[in-house]
Amino acid sequence: MKTLKTLFRDELADMYDAERRLVKALPKMAKAATCPDLRKAILSHLKETQGHVKKLEQVFQSFDEKVRGQTCEATVGLLEEADEIAADFKGSPAINAALISAAQKVEHYEIASYGCLHEWAGLLGNTRAAGLLQEILDEEKAANESLTELARASSNEDALGESDGMGSEKAAGNASGKLRRGVRPVVAGRNRAGFSSR
Ligand code: ZN
Ligand code: FE
Numbered sequence: 723m724k725t726l727k728t729l730f731r732d733e734l735a736d737m738y739d740a741e742r743r744l745v746k747a748l749p750k751m752a753k754a755a756t757c758p759d760l761r762k763a764i765l766s767h768l769k770e771t772q773g774h775v776k777k778l779e780q781v782f783q784s785f786d787e788k789v790r791g792q793t794c795e796a797t798v799g800l801l802e803e804a805d806e807i808a809a810d811f812k813g814s815p816a817i818n819a820a821l822i823s824a825a826q827k828v829e830h831y832e833i834a835s836y837g838c839l840h841e842w843a844g845l846l847g848n849t850r851a852a853g854l855l856q857e858i859l860d861e862e863k864a865a866n867e868s869l870t871e872l873a874r875a876s877s878n879e880d881a882l883g884e885s886d887g888m889g890s891e892k893a894a895g896n897a898s899g900k901l902r903r904g905v906r907p908v909v910a911g912r913n914r915a916g917f918s919s920r
């Protein structure tokens with residue numbers, strides 16, 4: 723019979739696989755980012771993500787279970803889309819907005835998963851596991867919020883920049899936010915934020 727315990731175990735193995743994939747993927751996403759603040763945010767979440775792997779191992783141990791991963795098809799798919807979008811938008815002023823959207827889809831998936839796992843650990847009476855899962859959940863939520871802030875602070879405005887592709891971005895950067903004023907107010911905002919696009 724498939725019980726809540728079975729569901730919990732399977733989902734835990736799914737997230738263990740997801741986190742390990744993210745540990746490999748986040749450095750690539752950071753490298754693809756041209757916004758230094760976004761790169762920093764991704765790398766700082768990489769550290770937390772390495773911690774999530776360790777915490778999940780502790781959750782397994784708290785149930786006297788062997789640590790186990792089970793391919794998370796959702797994360798595989800989300801990371802494929804992230805690769806695709808990063809390749810499509812390479813050299814574009816929308817690259818950071820594209821990466822933020824890909825990263826936020828991952829965070830939302832994690833938030834949904836850890837929300838459930840946390841509740842289930844409580845129902846199963848394992849307060850140690852519930853506490854660890856709450857810690858992970860809090861970090862996923864904070865990571866998601868940082869990404870929203872970065873998008874609002876500059877990446878989305880940056881993404882509005884010249885639609886004629888590579889090269890035009892450089893010209894806008896040279897304007898240093900003064901020449902373009904009145905023509906494209908968003909350009910000034912982006913330059914103040916310290917974006918360096920190629
Ligand atoms: Zn995580
Ligand atoms: Fe999954």
Ligand code: FE
Nearest residue numbers: 829832862865
């Ligand atoms: Fe995360």
